[in-house]
Amino acid sequence: MRYGVLGTGEVGRTLAGKLVELGHEVTLGSRAKDNPVALEWAAGKGDRARAGTFAEAAAAAEVVVNAVGGPVALDALSAAGAEHLDGKVLVDVCNPLAFVDGEARLDPVESDSVAERIQRAFPHARVVKTLNTVNVQVMVDPDRVPGAHNLFVSGDDAAAKEQVTALLGELGWPAERVVDLGGLRTARATEMYLLLWFTMYRNSGSADFNIEVRRAG
Amino acid sequence: MRYGVLGTGEVGRTLAGKLVELGHEVTLGSRAKDNPVALEWAAGKGDRARAGTFAEAAAAAEVVVNAVGGPVALDALSAAGAEHLDGKVLVDVCNPLAFVDGEARLDPVESDSVAERIQRAFPHARVVKTLNTVNVQVMVDPDRVPGAHNLFVSGDDAAAKEQVTALLGELGWPAERVVDLGGLRTARATEMYLLLWFTMYRNSGSADFNIEVRRAG
Numbered sequence: 001m002r003y004g005v006l007g008t009g010e011v012g013r014t015l016a017g018k019l020v021e022l023g024h025e026v027t028l029g030s031r032a033k034d035n036p037v038a039l040e041w042a043a044g045k046g047d048r049a050r051a052g053t054f055a056e057a058a059a060a061a062e063v064v065v066n067a068v069g070g071p072v073a074l075d076a077l078s079a080a081g082a083e084h085l086d087g088k089v090l091v092d093v094c095n096p097l098a099f100v101d102g103e104a105r106l107d108p109v110e111s112d113s114v115a116e117r118i119q120r121a122f123p124h125a126r127v128v129k130t131l132n133t134v135n136v137q138v139m140v141d142p143d144r145v146p147g148a149h150n151l152f153v154s155g156d157d158a159a160a161k162e163q164v165t166a167l168l169g170e171l172g173w174p175a176e177r178v179v180d181l182g183g184l185r186t187a188r189a190t191e192m193y194l195l196l197w198f199t200m201y202r203n204s205g206s207a208d209f210n211i212e213v214r215r216a217g
Numbered sequence: 218m219r220y221g222v223l224g225t226g227e228v229g230r231t232l233a234g235k236l237v238e239l240g241h242e243v244t245l246g247s248r249a250k251d252n253p254v255a256l257e258w259a260a261g262k263g264d265r266a267r268a269g270t271f272a273e274a275a276a277a278a279e280v281v282v283n284a285v286g287g288p289v290a291l292d293a294l295s296a297a298g299a300e301h302l303d304g305k306v307l308v309d310v311c312n313p314l315a316f317v318d319g320e321a322r323l324d325p326v327e328s329d330s331v332a333e334r335i336q337r338a339f340p341h342a343r344v345v346k347t348l349n350t351v352n353v354q355v356m357v358d359p360d361r362v363p364g365a366h367n368l369f370v371s372g373d374d375a376a377a378k379e380q381v382t383a384l385l386g387e388l389g390w391p392a393e394r395v396v397d398l399g400g401l402r403t404a405r406a407t408e409m410y411l412l413l414w415f416t417m418y419r420n421s422g423s424a425d426f427n428i429e430v431r432r433a434g
Contacts (some may be wrong), residue, residue: 109327110412147431152413181416182250189413195327196369196406200430208433213417214364216425 004029004061006076008037008056011093011136012067016041018140020049020168029057029182034038058084063091063167070096070191071107071113074121086124089160091167092187093139094133095194103199106191115154116185126160128153129187130168131180133197135207141212142172149210152179154187180214221278221301223293225254228286228310228353232259235357237266239387246274248296269433279317280308280384281342287313287322287331287408291338305342308384309404310348310356312411321415323408332371332404333389336366343377345370346404347395348384350395352424359389359427366427369396371404396430 005016006029016028027050030038038051048061058064058080068076073094076086096114097104108114115129131139132151138145151173155161165178181189203208222233223246233245244267247255255268267277275281275297285293290311294302313323313331325331333344347370348356356363368390374377382395398406418424 106327108321144432145431148430184418189416192409193413197411199403199406211428212431214362214366214427214429216362
């Protein structure tokens with residue numbers, strides 16, 4: 001599969017690297033064509049890895065991964081171009097996280113989500129929210145945390161969610177550990193969970209954790 | 218210990234009943250002195266159970282449990298009376314849940330929490346937020362759900378949190394499964410988790426679940 005991963009931060013680079021390892025062709029997209037971080041990433045990852053602009057990464061891709069921060073997601077996707085997103089699965093892994101006076105704050109929150117904003121701005125993209133409830137190291141290596149801990153998917157396109165669930169399987173997440181929350185509106189639930197995640201992260205100093213949903217019977 | 222449980226809904230009645238079973242003296246408080254639900258509850262629970270107004274329940278108590286709905290919590294506590302709350306541990310188990318057009322909505326959210334509102338309104342109460350992340354049947358019988366699943370506590374008074382953690386132990390929650398999130402501001406995190414809880418509840422049709430925090434190493 002050909003992936004375009006938007007965002008050269010740790011999330012984008014790590015996800016893109018894992019996808020290359022899995023045998024996919026990956027373009028790591030950034031705002032500027034000559035982004036040194038993206039060029040260095042591509043240089044170290046072999047033939048299947050490329051660096052490019054957001055637009056080049058999206059244009060080359062069958063599946064686009066939004067791995068920029070929530071506050072700049074719409075800007076990055078606008079730079080990628082609606083024409084390069086239309087009809088494609090768009091995996092949104094970001095969170096609406098900002099820091100105000102050293103405190104984690106979310107915007108939008110509760111009455112909206114980044115995922116829904118993206119879907120409204122790009123109505124022909126097939127947006128699936130997932131992976132945003134764990135640190136990137138856990139995203140690509142779930143076994144570093146013990147137990148049958150869970151991921152969540154939200155999206156309005158059932159076939160797109162199925163395809164993303166298969167991708168999560170490649171990353172090491174068995175389908176039975178992927179909880180389909182429902183339509184894209186349910187992305188509000190996992191985006192809002194971020195504050196609990198962040199509080200536990202801050203208190204423990206470690207991001208190597210996740211939650212497992214335990215059920216009676 | 219003498220408990221005053223405010224609220225005659227399922228949460229209040231079930232928590233109050235469990236506290237009676239554990240040997241405590243409990244007054245179930247409601248808005249009206251002759252609330253038939255409260256009177257019936259007390260009639261069936263033996264000598265240690267009484268029904269009364271919010272004020273009577275709080276006045277008689279060493280520890281007060283706020284088990285009314287988030288939207289009416291401040292009203293109920295005002296009726297209970299600041300003079301009956303001052304210096305006491307106030308266990309806040311409510312959530313800021315409301316339904317708008319059939320959808321679960323939270324108010325306040327993110328910039329504030331019910332727990333903080335209560336603390337501001339009653340600065341001499343020793344507010345501890347807990348139990349709000351599980352259904353009441355799980356609150357009083359955690360073993361109905363398998364695994365070492367967790368509860369959270371938030372509060373500004375360390376001694377009050379310690380006392381509440383001991384109470385949780387009586388309910389069946391070992392101290393090592395109670396995660397101290399920090400100050401009362403962290404109640405925002407568990408109140409915001411409600412949307413994820415509610416989404417999983419709605420999808421599965423069962424409230425018999427909880428989350429277990431799994432950590433590496």
